[in-house]
Each structure stands twice: as C-alpha cells, then as structure tokens.
Amino acid sequence: MTILFAAGDWRWPTWEAPLRAALREAGLDDSALTLTASDPGAVEVMIYAPGGDTPDDFTPYTRCKAVLSLWAGVERIVTNPTLTQPLCRMVDPGLTQGMVEYVVGHTLRAHLGMDQLSRTRWQPVMPPLAGERPVAMLGLGALGAACGQSLACLGFPVLGWSRGPRDVSMIECHHGREGLRTVLEQAQIVVTLLPSTPETENTLDAETLGWLPRGAAIINPGRGTLIDDDALLAALDSGQVAQATLDVFRTEPLPQGHPYWAHPRVTVTPHIAAETRPATAARVIAENIRRLRAGEPLLHRVDRIAGY
Numbered sequence: 001m002t003i004l005f006a007a008g009d010w011r012w013p014t015w016e017a018p019l020r021a022a023l024r025e026a027g028l029d030d031s032a033l034t035l036t037a038s039d040p041g042a043v044e045v046m047i048y049a050p051g052g053d054t055p056d057d058f059t060p061y062t063r064c065k066a067v068l069s070l071w072a073g074v075e076r077i078v079t080n081p082t083l084t085q086p087l088c089r090m091v092d093p094g095l096t097q098g099m100v101e102y103v104v105g106h107t108l109r110a111h112l113g114m115d116q117l118s119r120t121r122w123q124p125v126m127p128p129l130a131g132e133r134p135v136a137m138l139g140l141g142a143l144g145a146a147c148g149q150s151l152a153c154l155g156f157p158v159l160g161w162s163r164g165p166r167d168v169s170m171i172e173c174h175h176g177r178e179g180l181r182t183v184l185e186q187a188q189i190v191v192t193l194l195p196s197t198p199e200t201e202n203t204l205d206a207e208t209l210g211w212l213p214r215g216a217a218i219i220n221p222g223r224g225t226l227i228d229d230d231a232l233l234a235a236l237d238s239g240q241v242a243q244a245t246l247d248v249f250r251t252e253p254l255p256q257g258h259p260y261w262a263h264p265r266v267t268v269t270p271h272i273a274a275e276t277r278p279a280t281a282a283r284v285i286a287e288n289i290r291r292l293r294a295g296e297p298l299l300h301r302v303d304r305i306a307g308y
Contacts, residue, residue, distance in 0.1 A: 002044055003023075003044070004034060004037045004043045004045070005047045007047055008053060008054055009053060014278055015047075015278050016033075016035075019282045021282070022286035026283075028293070040060035041060065041062045045064065045065060045289055045292065046058075046061065046064055046085075047068050048067050049069065049070040049071055050076045056080065056082075058080065058083045058085065059082045065085065066087075066289075066292055066298060067086070067087045069088060070281065072089055072274070073223060074087060074302055074308060075195070075307065075308075078307055078308075086298060088300045089302055089308065090284060092277065092281040094280035096146050098273065098274040099143045099221060100146050102221055103150075103151070103219065103273070104147070104150050106267075107135060107156070110189050110243060110245070111127060111130065113125065115243060129155065130154050133189065134186045134188055135151055135189045136158075136160075136183045136191065137159070137161070138191065138204075139194035139195070139222060140160045140168050141162075141195070141308070144194075145171070147191060148168065148170070148191075149171065152171060153170070160173045160174065160183070161175065161180050161183045163199065163200075185211050187216060188215075188216050189216065191219045192219070192220045193221065193222040194223065195307060196223035196225045196307075200223075202228040202231075203226050204218070204226060204227045204228065206228065206231040210240065214239065215240075215242040216240075216242065217245075218232065218243070218244040219245045220246050221273030221274065223248050224248045224249040229260075233259055233260075243267070245267040246269070247271055247273045248271055248273075249271075253270065254268060284300075287299060288300075
C-alpha cells in the first residue's frame with residue numbers, strides 16, 4: 001500500500017514523525033508513507049490538504065481508495081469534479097478541544113463584558129449569572145455539540161440549531177427556518193459552527209440579525225461565508241449587535257483595509273480557533289487506513305450531496 005502525503009511539502013517535517021508513529025501503533029507499515037509518488041496510479045491512500053503544491057486533479061490516482069483530509073472543513077475539495085474517491089474530513093480530539101477552549105473563552109469574555117470593563121473608568125458592574133444568558137449554537141456537528149455541552153456545564157442555557165433534526169444532550173435543539181428564529185430571538189450570545197455550503201451562506205444576514213435581542217454578541221469560529229459582512233457591520237454600527245469576535249473570513253488573510261480591523265466592536269483573530277494538531281490527528285488518519293485495509297467503514301466520511 002502506497003500512502004501519499006499530499007498536504008504540502010512544507011508540512012512534511014511536522015507531520016512525518018507523528019504519522020509514522022501512528023501507523024506503527026495501528027499495526028501498519030510506515031514505510032508505505034511517502035512525500036512523492038512517481039507513479040500516481042500506485043497511490044492507494046492520499047493524505048490531503050488543499051492549496052500550494054497539492055494536487056487538484058485526482059484523475060491519475062486510479063487505485064486511490066480514499067482521500068483523508070487534514071482539515072475539518074472540506075468546502076475547497078468536495079465539489080472537485082475529478083474527486084471520485086471517498087473523502088473523509090478531520091474530526092480530531094485535539095482540534096475539538098482547541099475549539100471548545102476558544103468558544104468557551106470568548107463566550108465568557110462576552111458574558112462578563114471584559115472589553116467594556118477594561119476600557120472604562122472605575123465603575124463596578126454586576127454581570128448576570130450564566131443561567132441568565134442564553135447562548136445560541138448554530139451547528140450541532142461534532143464541534144458545535146462539544147462546545148454547546150461545555151457551555152451548558154458552566155450553566156449557560158444553550159439553544160442549538162441545525163438544518164435537520166438533532167438530539168444532543170444538555171442542548172435544547174431546534175431546526176429549520178422557524179427553529180432558527182426561535183433560537184435567535186432568545187440568544188444573547190451566538191456562536192456559528194456550521195459548515196460552509198450554499199445552504200448555510202449568509203445564515204446571519206440583515207433579517208436574522210434583526211431577530212436577536214438588541215445588544216447580542218456574535219462569535220464566529222466556523223466559516224466566513226456564514227455571515228453577511230455588510231449586514232453585520234450595519235448591525236454593529238446601530239447597536240443591534242454589541243460585539244463580534246471573528247476568526248474566519250471570506251478572504252484570508254483578512255485584507256488590511258477591511259472595515260473589521262478598525263471597528264471598535266470587532267475582535268479579529270487569525271483563524272486560530274481550532275488547529276489540526278499532528279500528534280492527535282495522525283492517529284485519526286492511521287485508524288482510517290487500518291479500517292480501509294480491514295474492509296471496515298471509514299470514519300467521518302463526507303456526504304457529497306450535503307457537502308460535509
């Protein structure tokens with residue numbers, strides 16, 4: 001079995017040792033792992049991340065049985081017409097924990113009003129307790145569910161929304177357009193963790209932002225396409241939205257002239273909410289390769305129609 005690391009030559013020094021160790025732990029031959037393949041037709045598994053020097057034509061890889069993404073988001077590859085092989089996205093304990101820490105940290109920052117406290121004169125303010133601050137979690141996949149449950153453990157009432165029905169413990173789940181309105185009308189803090197698909201684009205637009213209680217906060221560590229930027233800026237200027245913490249954008253890096261940089265109610269973070277960590281993610285890759293060899297179902301296989 002030839003396993004091609006097609007995720008960028010510059011990543012190879014960071015990933016080679018964890019991948020080889022994880023393959024050996026899974027009882028696999030790590031000598032099958034390679035950075036280059038003179039014969040694409042010999043490749044049976046591809047470890048992949050888009051961009052740079054990575055392949056964008058999968059046609060030559062005639063024997064490839066699976067493409068294993070290093071990223072949780074697959075919008076840059078799932079619509080590739082040459083990709084006929086099964087595609088698996090990354091769902092990794094380290095990535096999930098990083099996302100939980102980012103979301104919980106910035107939710108608490110918004111909840112406690114830390115930005116306002118650090119910028120004003122001495123003026124004691126008593127914030128409400130967590131139980132009085134409803135949080136909307138838009139997206140109830142692996143990341144959204146983990147973040148929502150962590151916030152619920154801190155006492156926040158968590159209202160979850162997804163496009164289809166979900167049942168997640170500790171979260172009041174809603175779905176569909178009416179469900180979105182129900183969730184947003186109650187939420188003082190909104191976290192967006194939906195995948196990027198045509199159906200989720202501009203989930204937060206002028207109409208849906210208008211459903212929020214005045215002065216709500218937005219936290220977006222999901223995808224830049226989930227928010228209509230012009231609508232959010234208008235809501236920030238009017239006070240409908242009091243503060244936005246944004247980690248992802250339609251264009252990255254965020255252009256220096258973008259209004260978000262200078263807006264006093266916006267915090268920009270440079271797509272750091274949840275990095276794929278080689279030490280833990282390598283084990284997910286190795287497990288899927290083991291499953292492939294054993295004829296078992298692959299983990300986290302992407303639904304091409306749904307887009308995630």
